[in-house]
Amino acid sequence: MSESTNGSKLLRILSVSARPARPNALHAVATFTWRSMRHTVSQLPYMAIDVLIFPVIFLLIFTYMFGGAISGSTGHYLQFLLPGMLVYTVTTMTVYIGIAIKTDIDKGVFNRFRTLPFWQPAAIIGTMLVNLLSYAAALATTIGIGLLLGFRPEAGLTGALLALLLVILYAFSVSWIFACIGVVVKKTESITSMTYIVLYPLMFTSNVFTDTSTMPDWLGRIVAYNPISLASTAARGLMHGTATAQDLIAALGGMILLTLAFAPLTFRLYLKKAKQ
Amino acid sequence: MTNKRYAIEVQGLTKSFGSVKVLKGIDLRVERGTVYAILGPNGAGKTTLVSILSTLLRPDAGKAEVFGLDVVRDADAVRGIVGLTGQFAAVDEGLSGHDNLELFGRLTGYGRKAAYARADELLDAFELTEAANRPAAQYSGGMRRRLDIAAAMLVRPELLFLDEPTTGLDPRSRSGVWDIVRTLVAGGTTVLLTTQYLEEADQLADRLAVIDGGTVIAEGTAAELKALVGSGTVQIRLARPELRSLAEQVLRRELNAEVRLHADPATLSAQASDPEPAARVLTELSRAGIATTQFSLGQPSLDEVFLALTGRPAEEAAEEAVS
Numbered sequence: 001m002s003e004s005t006n007g008s009k010l011l012r013i014l015s016v017s018a019r020p021a022r023p024n025a026l027h028a029v030a031t032f033t034w035r036s037m038r039h040t041v042s043q044l045p046y047m048a049i050d051v052l053i054f055p056v057i058f059l060l061i062f063t064y065m066f067g068g069a070i071s072g073s074t075g076h077y078l079q080f081l082l083p084g085m086l087v088y089t090v091t092t093m094t095v096y097i098g099i100a101i102k103t104d105i106d107k108g109v110f111n112r113f114r115t116l117p118f119w120q121p122a123a124i125i126g127t128m129l130v131n132l133l134s135y136a137a138a139l140a141t142t143i144g145i146g147l148l149l150g151f152r153p154e155a156g157l158t159g160a161l162l163a164l165l166l167v168i169l170y171a172f173s174v175s176w177i178f179a180c181i182g183v184v185v186k187k188t189e190s191i192t193s194m195t196y197i198v199l200y201p202l203m204f205t206s207n208v209f210t211d212t213s214t215m216p217d218w219l220g221r222i223v224a225y226n227p228i229s230l231a232s233t234a235a236r237g238l239m240h241g242t243a244t245a246q247d248l249i250a251a252l253g254g255m256i257l258l259t260l261a262f263a264p265l266t267f268r269l270y271l272k273k274a275k276q
Numbered sequence: 277m278t279n280k281r282y283a284i285e286v287q288g289l290t291k292s293f294g295s296v297k298v299l300k301g302i303d304l305r306v307e308r309g310t311v312y313a314i315l316g317p318n319g320a321g322k323t324t325l326v327s328i329l330s331t332l333l334r335p336d337a338g339k340a341e342v343f344g345l346d347v348v349r350d351a352d353a354v355r356g357i358v359g360l361t362g363q364f365a366a367v368d369e370g371l372s373g374h375d376n377l378e379l380f381g382r383l384t385g386y387g388r389k390a391a392y393a394r395a396d397e398l399l400d401a402f403e404l405t406e407a408a409n410r411p412a413a414q415y416s417g418g419m420r421r422r423l424d425i426a427a428a429m430l431v432r433p434e435l436l437f438l439d440e441p442t443t444g445l446d447p448r449s450r451s452g453v454w455d456i457v458r459t460l461v462a463g464g465t466t467v468l469l470t471t472q473y474l475e476e477a478d479q480l481a482d483r484l485a486v487i488d489g490g491t492v493i494a495e496g497t498a499a500e501l502k503a504l505v506g507s508g509t510v511q512i513r514l515a516r517p518e519l520r521s522l523a524e525q526v527l528r529r530e531l532n533a534e535v536r537l538h539a540d541p542a543t544l545s546a547q548a549s550d551p552e553p554a555a556r557v558l559t560e561l562s563r564a565g566i567a568t569t570q571f572s573l574g575q576p577s578l579d580e581v582f583l584a585l586t587g588r589p590a591e592e593a594a595e596e597a598v599s
């Protein structure tokens with residue numbers, strides 16, 4: 001570094017001693033949304049696997065390989081499967097918020113955040129907001145492919161949009177579980193193994209792929225109270241215009257419970273970590 | 277705040293991790309506008325001390341104040357006036373250098389435009405303009421270090437912590453960081469840096485403290501410390517290792533000091549208070565027919581400081597800290 005030129009530039013920078021006012025919470029959240037968008041854009045090729053390829057492959061496999069066997073006809077099965085498939089797609093993606101939070105904590109950048117005077121939970125909220133966008137993108141692809149394969153929402157556009165909204169809310173509520181795990185877990189890998197231990201059993205004991213009425217009673221009951229089932233049932237109902245108030249209340253109630261339980265807990269644990 | 281004489285005042289500071297006592301009662305005073313160096317081997321507790329002073333860790337007991345503000349009770353106020361460049365770069369590797377500075381700028385409270393402009397200025401002053409749009413993950417160690425220091429300069433800190441700012445850097449990058457530190461101090465910032473190199477402390481610091489095993493074992497100016505240790509060290513490498521005991525006698529006689537035999541069988545060193553007797557060693561060795569392949573008169577290394585202060589080399593101290 002040539003002292004004369006850069007030294008004087010540096011001195012000029014240091015001569016600005018005015019300190020900006022502490023950023024408000026909204027400004028901080030907007031900043032983290034911006035950051036998360038930057039990250040997402042740079043990771044677009046990997047994201048494409050989740051957002052595009054994964055839903056397509058799953059939809060094709062289930063519809064054409066198992067559809068006939070499960071439901072008698074593939075077209076009939078697709079009508080049943082697709083709303084649940086929406087739930088399935090975003091469920092697998094909710095893990096990312098945990099990984100994102102854990103990665104920040106592990107990398108030194110968390111220490112930098114801790115020394116800055118902003119409202120710390122903004123880091124989680126901003127990331128979460130951008131994740132909601134990628135959920136929406138994955139859902140849009142899944143529906144798009146479904147439409148190409150012959151899926152028709154019986155409740156029309158309104159039904160489809162309401163179902164989408166519900167599934168996004170569902171993903172939002174489940175994300176808090178993983179956000180919380182991301183804050184407390186010791187190793188990033190534990191988050192991924194949590195997926196296998198918690199999510200996959202839940203997913204396969206849900207009514208995403210099959211109708212619960214064909215299952216033995218005891219299993220049917222587990223399946224019915226599984227949050228994934230609750231969301232699938234509600235999404236299916238909205239999509240085809242058959243939703244009962246009870247279905248919707250159960251699904252929304254579950255989501256509200258999850259959010260109320262895990263979001264404050266996540267913030268508390270994160271703040272504790274940041275303040276130490 | 278402005279009328280405080282001391283930027284840092286620490287008294288009886290202790291910190292344990294589980295059953296491991298890392299800081300065992302540190303006392304420290306740093307005058308404002310000066311550079312203060314904390315010298316210590318691996319595991320001495322340097323990072324722990326800096327983390328407490330920069331509010332990242334809570335002490336167990338003792339008092340730590342930054343410009344009169346308590347680092348625990350007034351943590352938020354302290355965060356407002358200190359900058360930290362930790363031992364491991366605290367940057368977002370997934371973002372470019374420019375985006376990093378913009379991010380931290382906005383989180384400091386700058387609006388979008390102001391943060392963007394500030395990032396430009398800082399990149400320019402820290403010679404990172406060319407790499408501005410590359411992901412920080414692709415930066416070299418020296419670039420990352422500069423980016424990290426720049427991030428601590430978004431607003432002028434009253435007090436800047438630099439934890440081993442030059443470890444792992446090549447000589448050119450190292451002197452670049454030194455220039456930055458000198459400029460900062462000229463600009464009125466107080467700097468506390470940690471290092472494993474006495475030379476660095478000597479180059480930059482007005483005063484320094486040597487810590488070992490969680491306590492301050494020596495404190496003063498670099499000159500005072502060197503006087504304690506002996507101002508320099510003669511290190512010699514012989515062409516023929518079997519002549520080492522002969523060479524040892526020459527050194528002991530001429531320098532009147534304890535001679536250290538190194539692990540390398542051809543190398544030995546001893547402290548020299550002045551350059552003249554050191555030069556005499558060279559003549560005496562050649563008169564005795566002992567050929568040397570290397571001869572250097574250097575500053576005492578941390579190792580030698582340690583040996584003088586504690587009677588054991590720094591590596592041993594580091595091992596003890598780990599065990």
Ligand SMILES: Nc1ncnc2c1ncn2[C@@H]1O[C@H](COP(=O)(O)OP(=O)(O)OP(=O)(O)O)[C@@H](O)[C@H]1O
Nearest residue numbers: 293298316317318319320321322323324325597598
């Ligand atoms: N979070 C922690 N949990 C447990 N032990 C810790 C923790 N942080 C530090 N230590 C221990 O405290 C001791 C001092 O660590 P510290 O990082 O302060 O040393 P240091 O002087 O910075 O060393 P180095 O030169 O290697 O950076 C070490 O023995 C280390 O293992």
Ligand SMILES: [Mg+2]
Nearest residue numbers: 322323324363
């Ligand atoms: Mg350290």
